[in-house]
Amino acid sequence: MKTDGVHTQSHIYDSLKRGPVALEELRGLLKYRDLIYQLVRRDLVSRYKRSALGIGWTMLHPLGMMVVLSVVFSQLFRTVEGYPAYVLSGLVAWNFFSQTTSAAMTQMVWGSALLHRIYLPRTAFVVSAIGTGLVNLILALVPLLLIVILVGLPLRWTFAFLPISIMLLAAFSLGVGLLFSAWAIYFPDVAEMFQIVLIAWLYMTPVIYPEHVIPESYRYWFFHLNPMYYLVQVFRQPIYEGVLPSGEVLVGSLLIAFLTLALGWIVFSSRADEFTYRI
């Protein structure tokens, strides 16, 4: 078989010469990075174009929750200094996780219809869901920092650690999103079950309540075996406590984020070829 002299190397495709799928997916994503930007833009623009509050809605939702929770629990948790800031910092981290993982499944289902007609890197939809969540998270930082100041807590330089915390949160959410969306394409009830898991999971993580509410004997199960415990703490400690994340929290977050992302990516990529085989 002869190949002629002039050809665009980047567009040659040989189905037998594909490298490991996990790596091919990564290459594909880089090539289609403009698509991810467009998908995120579409999410944000379409959501806010016709709403009266516009982009302010992103900030309003967690703020609203914080107000309600503060009013309800301020007596119960009055030992917690600056409870509104405690709750809001936990909620911002938690909402990022729960919203991006849920959106990952929805986007994957929407995207799978496209995949049946056009070739695309399959991870693009989940990655764009995380991307949209990141933009919303960064916007939510503004009211969060305002609340910290209003509540009278000192705003320390430690919040410059946040980009790392956010990256760890994003990596973990991406891993979980990839793992679950690979199922969610085939079975619609996976997304529903996940919502229920999320509710239970929220109550097992010290987002709304302070740690000391849970008796010592349960703390191992509730916190130390709970991946979101570490990730919420790695986000909350620099803002609310004004300290860098403790060694345990930092190491725990790094391991969890990295392992989950690797697992999610590999499992998703290994099943991705089958997506278009399911009618």
Add this chain to the structure above:
Amino acid sequence: MIWLEGVAVRYRAPEERLGTFKEYAIRRLQRRVRYQDFFALNDINLQVRRGEIFGIIGRNGAGKSTLLKVISRVLVPTRGRVYLGGQVSPLLELGAGFHPELTGRENVMLNGTLLGHPLRELEARMAEIVEFAELGNFIEAPLRTYSSGMAARLGFAVATAWQPEILLLDEILAVGDEAFQRKCQARMQSFRDAGTTTLMVSHDMAAVSALCTSAAWLAHGKIRLIGPSAKVIEDYRAG
């Protein structure tokens, strides 16, 4: 150029329709999930030279669309090898990803990146796309204000904005009114003249015999005959 060697596509569907995860889990535990194999394509060997216009004909359900999917990389073949010597532009799904709330311009960006074009290329070609689609200032209006014809014209304009190396067609595609359809056909012709390798699925034998040098007759997932288009059409009609 396109080269298919021993390509097979095997769908494996569970005998029973398992719609929810609960159903699947139960059946799995009972070890009662049985699968049925269906070969949509079997042992396909095909070679399309650079610049050739190649036709694919066959009855409904013969596997023509599956063949296009394998070539456009939507499906990874179960067996065999697919070699593509250039970027494939499938003219199969116009306006994919179009979102009603975004403007025409924003939708061009979204659709274009879905088709694999980098953003700067899209920005460079934007004026040309708008002109070809004859949309004028409507390009800044949200897509939900468009008529179906306008959206179709925009989809066609984006999909054909660049000279493709390999073009895949499922039926001759021309949208809009007569005058616009002539523009579409003229653009298709310009691609052919410029040496685009074209693979065309069609039920229109007149078009296939007029445009295609060679053709393949696909039946039940297998190639029944390959050769000069006139001969293949004749045998297809007789068979």
